[in-house]
Amino acid sequence: MSPLSLNPIFLDLAVLAVGLLLLLLEAFEDEKDKGFVGWISIIGIGTVFALSFFSHPINLSGASQLASFYSADAFAIFYKRIALGATLLVLIMAMEYRPILSRLIPGVDETAGLGEFFALPVFTCLGLMWMASAIDFVMIFVSLELVTISFYVLVSYTRRSAITLEAGVKYLILSALSTGFLVYGITWLFGITNRTNLAEVGEVLRALPADHQTAILFGLALILVALGFKIAAVPFQLWVPDVYQGAPTPITAFLSVGSKAAGFIVLMRVIEPFLSAPVFHDKVLLVLSGMAVLSLIYGNLAAMPQMNMKRLLAYSSIAHAGYLLVALASWSSGQAKPTVSFYLAGYLLMTMLSFLVLVVVNRATGGDDIANFNGLGQRAPLLAFGMLVAMLSLAGVPFTAGFLGKFLVFRDAVATHQWLLLGIGIVTVGAGFYYYLKVVRAMYWNVSNDMTAIPLSRLTKVTIGVLSVLIFVLGVYPRPIFIMFKEPVSLILPF
Numbered sequence: 248m249s250p251l252s253l254n255p256i257f258l259d260l261a262v263l264a265v266g267l268l269l270l271l272l273e274a275f276e277d278e279k280d281k282g283f284v285g286w287i288s289i290i291g292i293g294t295v296f297a298l299s300f301f302s303h304p305i306n307l308s309g310a311s312q313l314a315s316f317y318s319a320d321a322f323a324i325f326y327k328r329i330a331l332g333a334t335l336l337v338l339i340m341a342m343e344y345r346p347i348l349s350r351l352i353p354g355v356d357e358t359a360g361l362g363e364f365f366a367l368p369v370f371t372c373l374g375l376m377w378m379a380s381a382i383d384f385v386m387i388f389v390s391l392e393l394v395t396i397s398f399y400v401l402v403s404y405t406r407r408s409a410i411t412l413e414a415g416v417k418y419l420i421l422s423a424l425s426t427g428f429l430v431y432g433i434t435w436l437f438g439i440t441n442r443t444n445l446a447e448v449g450e451v452l453r454a455l456p457a458d459h460q461t462a463i464l465f466g467l468a469l470i471l472v473a474l475g476f477k478i479a480a481v482p483f484q485l486w487v488p489d490v491y492q493g494a495p496t497p498i499t500a501f502l503s504v505g506s507k508a509a510g511f512i513v514l515m516r517v518i519e520p521f522l523s524a525p526v527f528h529d530k531v532l533l534v535l536s537g538m539a540v541l542s543l544i545y546g547n548l549a550a551m552p553q554m555n556m557k558r559l560l561a562y563s564s565i566a567h568a569g570y571l572l573v574a575l576a577s578w579s580s581g582q583a584k585p586t587v588s589f590y591l592a593g594y595l596l597m598t599m600l601s602f603l604v605l606v607v608v609n610r611a612t613g614g615d616d617i618a619n620f621n622g623l624g625q626r627a628p629l630l631a632f633g634m635l636v637a638m639l640s641l642a643g644v645p646f647t648a649g650f651l652g653k654f655l656v657f658r659d660a661v662a663t664h665q666w667l668l669l670g671i672g673i674v675t676v677g678a679g680f681y682y683y684l685k686v687v688r689a690m691y692w693n694v695s696n697d698m699t700a701i702p703l704s705r706l707t708k709v710t711i712g713v714l715s716v717l718i719f720v721l722g723v724y725p726r727p728i729f730i731m732f733k734e735p736v737s738l739i740l741p742f
Contacts, residue, residue, distance in 0.1 A: 253302040255319040258295055258327055259376050265291035266369040273362025285345075288365040289338045292372065296331040299324065315444050316383035321732040325588055326379035326512045328731075329595060333505040334372035336599040339710055340497035341365060343606045364404060368501060371397040378509040384433045384443040387513055391429070391477075394509065395422050398502065402494040414493025421486045425476035432469030439463060449520025452527065460526060467527075470517060471534065477510030480568045481541035488549075491561035496609060499557060500602035503564050508591045511571060515584055522578055536576040536668060542569030543671050547678040556605055557615050559682060560598070563641060566675065567594055570656050573668045577659035586655045589728050593640065593648030593721055600714040601637035603707065604630050611701045617686055622695030630701060631690045633711040640718050642683040643676050648721035 265288065273284055304321045341364060374393030381387040399422070403415025437443055439462055440451040455463065475483035491499045518535075521527040546566030553559040567590075574586045605615065607630055612619040624631040640649035653676060660669040703711075721728065 253298060255302045255305065255324050255327065255380070256317075258299055258302055258331075259373065259380075261295045261298070262292070262331075262369060262373045262376060265295065266366060266373060269362070269366035269369060273366060284362045285338060285342050285365045288369055289335065289342070292331060292335045292338060292369065296328065296335055299328050299331055302327075316381065316386040318380050318382045322512065322515075322584060322588065323380040325731050326508060327376045329508045329591060330372050330375035330379065330505055333375075333501060333508070333595055333599065334368050336595075336603070336710070336714075337368050337497045337501045337505075338365060339706060340500060340599075340603050340606050341368070343603070343610065343704070343707060344495060344497050346610055363400070364495075367397045367401050368497075371401070371501065371505065375505050375509040379512050381513065382445050382516060384437070384445070387517075388429065388433065391513075392426070394506065395426065398422075398498070398506070401498045401501070402490060404495055404498070408493075410493040411495070412493075414490045417486050418490045418494075421476065425473040425483070428469045429473035432466045432471075432473065435466030435469060436463065439466065445516055445520050449523050452520055452524040455524070455526075464527070464530060467517075467521060467531070468534075471514075474510055474514045474517065475538065478507050478514065478568050478571070479565050480538050480572060481545045481565065484542070484545070484565050484568075487565060488558050488561045491564070492555060492557045492615070496557070496602055496606045496615075499560075500599055503560065503602070504591075504595050504598050507564065507568065508595070511587055511591065515575065515587065518575070518578075532576050532578060535572055535578075536665070539569050539572035539576050539668055540671055542566065542572060543675045544569075547675040547682075550682045551678060553682065554618070555616050556620070556686070559617070559686075560601065560605075563679075563682075564598075566679065567641075569675070570653060570672060573665070573672055574656045574659050576668060577656075577663040577665055580659040580662040582655070582659055582662075585729060585732060586652075586659055588732070589655060589721075589725060590652035592728050593652045593718070596714050596718050596721070597637045597640040597647075597649055600633055600711065600718070601641070603710060603714075604634040604637070607701065607703065607707060612697075617689050618693075620686055620689040621693040622698060623690040623701075626695065626698055627701040627703065629703065629708060629711060633715055634690060635687055636715045636718055638683040638686050640722070642680050646719060646722045648718045648725075651722050651725055 268291070269284055269288055272287065302324055304324060305319045345361065371394055374390045374397065377390030378387065378394065381390050399415070399419055402418045403411055405411045406415065433443070436448065439459055440448050442448045442451055452463065472483060476486070479487045491502065494502065518531055521531045542565055546562050546569055550559055550562035550566065553562060571587055571590055574583050574590065577583060608619055608623065609615055620634070623634070636647070640647035643650045643653045653672070657669055657672060660672065
């Protein structure tokens, strides 16, 4: 191994250390302005994100206890980078969101009460990173609960706002319900297989007597209900529009990207043992295909009449879950995992860019409606350009990451003869052009009553520029993503 190679476990420990440091600073620092906590969190997570590119897949077979529930393969490291990148962008958005917090919480200065708002996303990131490495049902449950409990607080952070309180209650109730389904499903499978490690569960499934198949499918169905909630797939999407609209915008972005990405890697790890058992293979793919069709149709049709930007992006998130499920339903192509991973990398860039622009527009105009983007091309050309790039990529315009992601999904569908999914996917892409380009029309064709220029911080300008460039780079040169999936090297750990 290279002397610069870092153990992937170090990344988790580093994020934990950053989170604990932020809590201590917030608790014991007497300075009223807690904005410095935000800068420390950005520097800390940014440093760990940079160090993640010196971390490589390792074989944990020498540490049998750790290897039974924790994976350090290429996909785990990739999704750790997704979690770190998403958290870094959320923290940058949170810095822009401080004036909005003071507006939403009467009597609270924009520099006060911010410590937890910057510390909790770091612990959420830690849970997402654990989910990326979890290969045991117990580890999946523990890491998922760390993420969920953090989101309970973050979603309802501006609790004096009625719409935020409603979003927090809905998320709490439905998330707790989905957790119940997950625990019941895990218990059901453990009762039959006497295993919680996913690889060992797969071995049992391949030798399972025929009279146990129905019970196994019932347990899997319960788990799919819980994971369907996390990835915002139909018919488990009822919470999405209201929670996305009511939550603070940086947290909405975190839910849209971080939670979805972690949900999909867990979903892939969970279904893989079932797909390796011939008796369950076709049944699992049929369920995934059904969820994909429903998500594509519902998400795109429901997004078309939306006039609120956060609700539009909420239904868009459901639609994108549908495209990702098409890739999983095409598992037999052998490319499902790289396709889903590339799609989520592109989705991270374009979704975070759109939410960053939305935060700045909200701060300047006081609203999240598409009408608040009227005349943005004249008021803030850089903001308008950033949103233009994000919308074009989300719609799937060529030479963007969104286009290439959809192309790879449709390629897998063709390879596995999923003609129905392919046809519905192509039609719904056309529907997406309608509602995404509504935002572009508002920015460049509609006129605003207020044409005052919108000031931008240097950090926001740099972030918009970097995200816009990366969207085009990945759209024409995806190799940097795919070379991350390398074979693990052997490493014997001392514990």
